[in-house]
Amino acid sequence: MTEPKTRRRGAELEQAILDAAWDELNEVGYAALTIESVAARAATSKPVIYRRWPGRAELVLAAWGRNRPPVTYATDTGGLRSDLISLFSRIARRAEGMVSEAIAGVMGEAFRHPEVADLLRDRLRTAPLANWVQEIVDRAADRGELTQVAVPKRAARAPLDLVRNETMMYGGPVSDETIAELVDDVYLPLLRGLGS
Amino acid sequence: MTEPKTRRRGAELEQAILDAAWDELNEVGYAALTIESVAARAATSKPVIYRRWPGRAELVLAAWGRNRPPVTYATDTGGLRSDLISLFSRIARRAEGMVSEAIAGVMGEAFRHPEVADLLRDRLRTAPLANWVQEIVDRAADRGELTQVAVPKRAARAPLDLVRNETMMYGGPVSDETIAELVDDVYLPLLRGLGS
DNA sequence: CCCATAAGAAACGCAACGTATCTTAAAGGT
């Protein structure tokens, strides 16, 4: 029991720890995740983990970094509204995959450790979002659904911000109804208003 | 030292505890706030606190409930844009007074305790917001700045959601520049778009 | 084959948890 026979090292060991952290995160959640539980699960010991990451937040961010879903591209669905519904759904699904309880937990620590805050912000940002929105708008303009317009950065970020807010406030997955409201009552009017 | 002479009871004692919790929250933050530290500060003992609140989150929410700034009304500044700037600033200032580190902390626990989540949501909601937005829009319509329109609930909530997102993501106070962007690049276009 | 490196085991003191026990001050009814 005290070490079967093989002693892992370097990358292999690191991956095993991150897998253990990820499993633990999904099974018991961030609040109940302890360094000791991860160490036990990975069949290693605390110092091994502390040698690599300064604390729980960083460990979880690292684990999450290896397991988050890839960013997918916004396809042309043939209409502005359906393009937006598709975009918002994609964002929402991605946000859900991020285990919002963990985000909230890490956030709590982020305030005390600015490095963690920066790390977290990087993770929550979806870099190509602005381009996607602009592409959707361009296509809509080609179809005559909107007047051609450059979407300001703030406006391009809004879908992500609105979905994130929804996820953080209500925990669970974002309903189709909510997505429809965000598109119909907020984002579509916004895009239309940009053109006037 | 072991009890000067007077022993507080009921409401008086409760208030003393909540004051202590509030002070502690502002001085050391949520992460470092412990039941023991609050008990010490209030010059009482742990059981007294546990008899009243089940845990840290509830205690902090209670303390916060007694100390949050009153909701103030949106005055007529004479123009749509300045009305909105004023509204967003008000929301932002209120959000800052709420010690976002504490919100994040409570949020982390909220996921494991649905009652806490409900409590927290109540606290973060600003009930009369929809009316304020509608009033601002009505006034703007009277001035001829917008066409008269009923603002959907989602759209009316957006200012709060956007500011909250900003506060949670960046911690510190929301800059005037950010507020201007939110108004000029997001909310003004949105309101204009609702009218078309 | 040897040796520098790092894995793993074990134990440390510390802090805070949440609970249980007991004494005693305060409030209120008669």
Added chain:
DNA sequence: ACCTTTAAGATACGTTGCGTTTCTTATGGG
């Protein structure tokens, strides 16, 4: 004025996880 009920406050308990230190020993590179 007394006596009963209520709850405040002190104290101590076992528990858990922290983050660190110390030491042994397996492993892989040279």
